[in-house]
Every structure is written in structure tokens, then in C-alpha cells.
Amino acid sequence: MAATKKNTYGDGVDWIRGSIIGKGGFGSVYAATLKKNTENKLRFPSVMAVKSSEVSVSTTLQKEMEIMSDLKGSPYLIECFGHEATISSDGTFLAYNLLLEYCSGGTLGERIKKSGDKGLPESEVRVYTRCIVRGLYHMHGAGYVHCDIKPDNILLVPQVNNSASFTAKICDFGLAKREVRNFKKRRITRGQNWQGTPMYLSPEAVRDNIQEAPSDIWALGCVVLKMLTGKPVWEGDTAGEIINKIGAEEELLPDIPDYLSDEAMDFIKCCLWRNPSYRFTAQILMDHPFLDGLTEDGDSYRPTARVMFDRPFLDGLSEDDDDEDSDSEDDSFGDSYCFAKAIVDDLSLYSY
Template sequence: MVGKKEDEVQERRVNEDGDGVAWFRGSMIGKGGFGCVYLATLKNPRSKYSCFPSVMAVKSAEVSASGSIQKEREVLSNLRGCPNVIKCFGEETTMGVNGAMVYNLLLEYGSGGTLADRIKKFGNNGLPEVEVKVFAKSILRGLNHIHEIGYVHCDLKPDNILLMPDPKRVNKFRAKIGDFGLTKRAKQSKKRKLEPYWRGTPMYLSPEAVMDNLQDPPCDIWAFGCIVLEMLTGKPPWDENRELSAEEILARIGTGGKLPKIPNDVSKDARDFLKGCFVRKFMYRLTAEMLLNHRFLEGLDDDDEAEEPEEVEDLNEIESILLVSESDDELSCGLYPDEWGALSEEELFYYSSEEDNVEDEIASSTLSEERELKEEHLEPDTGSQFNQPNKKLRQVSLESRQPYPVSFTIPAGVV
């Protein structure tokens, strides 16, 4: 009975937030301080939005409380192009039944669950070491990209590592870094200004984050070491006979001067790999690039990472094209490339240099005669951009011109 009531509340919540222009809002799959995460499915896979995956994850919050999600959108836009970072397909604002404006971030859906789910499935035995290596390499590649762009994730943990089915291997997964709500810019200057608080989950915080509120790329490496240790052992990095409170964990990391315990039954290479992550003085901690070259990850093919499909268009680029056409048919816009310019529908001009020895394949002989007659009546305009040396003025009819697709981006707004 209680479960039925919870389902009814969840269904009502879904309906309240509303659907998008191209997608239906499905069941809730996650919830946090930022808002809620839902499954989303395309309304019409054959529509202009068919370039998107049929299933996505939508992270939603009321616009007035969506600052964290909007910042995540900005970060993901800057991190585009890395196959080890979760993809973002755009943003959209919907209106709920109660009139509330809801901000939605469309993200890649991790159908394999999270790394935390995977570890829990294997119990206290931990994952096979070969699988640990594959996941560790994927995470490091993503982390190296994040640090090169100038960001610090600040909340790296198994719950924020999403697993995707590997199309090249049956029942195998690839890891991608997600949840960038707490991500910050790394300090570029040598003079470090300490923040008034730390970001993240106590279990995975580094000593400098706990003691000095200092979170730069090395703090992500410490958290990554905690993840690898958890994958190998199936237990949290600060596992004890009893469950520790957040205050006790922070005391051990900070003033206690402790290091996570590495079991004796892990391989020698794995032990050395973890020691490079668990260095209390952050300036001596290994970087993501260094760890990628560690012998613990040797023997893995560079092709272990399945090739990513071609980058899909951003939802907001698609929405910009909708300003030209609202049809559900295939979109096309008969404009010339940017350097030719866009003119009126009655007259479409372009100019080219006489140095180009390209024959005009567009205008017919009849059109050439019409052009010559009209040029006789054209008065020279010294201020015109077409009246330049070695430039020839031409006119092409709308029926004979060759269409070229064009796409442009406009800021996201209320749909």
C-alpha cells in the first residue's frame, strides 16, 4: 500500500514538471539536492530530433533553484568531445501544470547503472582486476581531459561514474564521468585563495581539502584512488568494523594523518598504483597523465575504449533551425554559405573574384541574358560592398540556386 502511494506521488511529480518539445518525461531514476533525474523518450524518432538517442536522462529543477544544473550545463559544454565524459544534448525549459517553470538538462543515459551498483553486485569480493584496470583507465582519461580544460570535478565517487554497454564486447561496460554540479575552475595563480568550505563527499575528500579547503586537480586524484581501492576490495576506503560518522572520517583524513588501508592481497602493481594516489602532500601526488602511463594499466589496448558515434547536435541548435521551419519533415534551408551572405527573396546576389577560374554552373544562358539587361539599368553605387576591384555582380533566380544547409546557435529560452 505504501509502495502504491509512492508510485502515485512520483507519477504526479512527473506530470507536474511537464514534457519537452521532442520528449516525454518518464519515471524518476534519481534524486538529490540539485533536483530530480528522469528517463526521457523521444516522441517521434523519425522527426527532426531523430539525431538524439531514443532514451535520455533529464535532470530537472525549478528555474529558481536550478543554479547548480545550469552551471553543470556550462561545464559540460566546455568538456565536449571527450568519450569518457557524459554527453549533454542541450537544455530546455518546461512549464508544469501548476505554472512553475522547470529547467531541464538533457544528458546521456547510463543504462548500465553506476559504478557503485556494479561494486555492490560483486559484494565484498571486489571486481576482477582486469575490469578494475579498464574502468580505471576510462576514468583517468576523462579526468585528464577535465584537468587539461582547467576544471576540478570535486565530487568523484562510484555513484558519479556511469556505465555504458560496450558495443564491442558482450556483457561489458565502459565508464564515463558524470555529475558536474560541484565542479569548479582550478586556481591558475600561485597565490592560492582558500575557499570557505569544501565540496564533495567526506569519504572521498583529500587531506588538503579537509584541512585547508584547498581543491585543485590533485584532490581528484586522491578521490580516484579511493574509487580504485573500492573496486578492488568491494569496501569503502575508510572501512572499519563499525560505520564511521562524517566527523570521524574527516578527523582521520585531516588531523589524524591516516591513509586508506591497502589490503595485502592486491597485486604489487595495484599497490604501487594506489600509493601514487594516496600521497598526503598533494604536490607529490601523481597526475592523471602519470597514472595513465603506470605499469598497472599496461596490457590494455588503446581500442578498449569503443569508438564513439558521431557527436549529435545540441538541442538548442535544432531549436534555432525551427525558427526557419516548423515542419516535421526533413529540414532544409536554401541559403548560401556565410561568405556569400543572405539577401532578399526577390533578388539574391553573390560576388566572386575574377581571379577564380570557376565557370558559373548555376545560371542558365537565359538567366545570363536577363542579368545583362538588368545590369544596364543598375546605377553604380560607390558605397556598395559589391563595387570593389575585380568583383563581378551576378543575379541568380530562386528556382535555380543550389540549397546549402545552415545551422546557427541561439541562447536557450522558454520553449
């Protein structure tokens, strides 16, 4: 049943549905405001985004609600205030509604388009990248994979102390799933079973239908490249052409312009290893020089604990090797990024 009026899905107990602000494969998103006489003003913000679909086809929205409940606690993931069923304005069906944080800055995709597709300033890209990395770190740490990281699934929220600057937040968890952390248990299947947007799919997703945490990191690298250049990561007139390039046996890689800073190029390369085993984790990337010195949320966040590596390229390293000279002030492996970078550089496998 098509939603032709702003209130087709009906109003909530405490809120009034406004105009539609977005539409996706799993539901439509509306702006909503609290009713003046509501007793739940402390529970809900004055303005929300309400994602709705008919109850009969709301399985994905209900799954999204469960995932968001598991992922509470990160300021870099969109906040969910709950869910509610409403009756359509004509009384013919029930609607399922997710009550979400309203992000007045729009999507990152819209922000890139406003640049005239010329790309955003690197200083701005660094801020958004840091937010996305920290959001992924929270997700992956909780055992989830997003499976559809792209500019249109990153929302911008004005910072509390500076309305001209934005915090980037990951949204749309409809395709998210539990991660299979044991590499040996990951099933390789043939045929097109991947989920997500072709432009941001990883090679292992296209070739083997494997989408785990490293696939999100690949997509992150593509998003950063898109932010910096304003151009599509892959050239191609159809989704099929793009898929063929990503899964090509000659192992093609996106073009990284040499006018980018060394830190930006290195960050992207750390995300775009075709072999997912060598791709850097979100925890390692938080320590990357590209993100140094950022304090948009009032702290200069740096992980203090050494990352627990679970990538095969680190197999065979003994604890003695890892801890050697660890007390030295000039230890070149003093943080997770430098440690991983030194090992990966030694492999000499990257093809850029």
C-alpha cells in the same frame, strides 16, 4: 514543490518524460524517450536521461550545463545534448532540464554493491580506472576540477561491440569548478568550506579547503581501492569521524590490502600521497603499468609526449638533466610514469 508524479516537470518538445531513475541534491533524473513524430531524431538519441529542477532553484544545473559545454569531446565524460525549459503538468511553474546521455549499466557504486561488497575482479577494475583517468585528464587539461569523484558519480555504458562490457563515464558536474593552477595563488581558509563526499575528500580539502586537480586524484585512488576491496576506504560511523581521520595530524592513510597485485597497490599509492604536490597527475597515471595493455575502445592508448610537470618536487631539474640519454632505447625515463616514479621513490617520503 515535491515531484510526486513522473511528469510533474512536464514533457519536452521532442521527448516524453518517463519514470524517475535518480535523485540528488541539485535535481531529479528521469528516463525520457523521443516522440515518434519529432523532427530531431538525428539530434537526440532514442532514450535520454533528463535532469530537472524548478527554474527558480536551477542555478547549479545551469552552471553544470556551461561546464559540460566546455568539456565536450571526451568519451569518458557523460554527454550533454542540450537544455530545455518545460512547463509543469499543472501549469504552475517552469522546470529547467538537462538532456543527458542515458547509461543503462547504472552507477559504479551499484556495480560494486552487486558484487556483495566483496570487490570487483582486477581486470574489470583496470578497465574502469583507465576510463576515469582519461576523463580526468580531459577535465584537468581543460582547466576544471570535478570535486566529487566517487562511485555514484561514475556511470556505466555498454560498449558498442560488446554489450557485456562497460565503459565508465564521469557524471554530475554540479560541484565542478575552474582550477587555480598557480600554487602560490591558492587560498587557504579555515572552517568547513569544502564540497563533495566526506569518504573521498583529500587531506588538503579537509585541512585547508583546497580542492584542485590533485584532490580529484586522491578521490580516484579511493575509488580504485573501493572497487578492488568492496569496503569503505575509511572506517567510521559518522561523517565527522571520517573527516577527523582524513585531516589527522598523524597523517593516517587508508589501508591497502597486501593481497592486491603489485601494480594495483602502486597505482593506489601514487594517488594517495597526503602531500598533493607529490600526487601523480592524470597524464602520468595514464602511463602506469596497472593500465597497460587495455584496448577496450579499439586502441592501445599511451601518451607519446612527455608530461609537462608542474609539481614542486621536480623544481631544480634542469633541461639537460631531463634530456640526458633521452635517445637511448633502454632509457629508464622513457615514459612519464617511470620518470615521475623514479623521482618520487628517491624522495623516500611515502609512509606505506
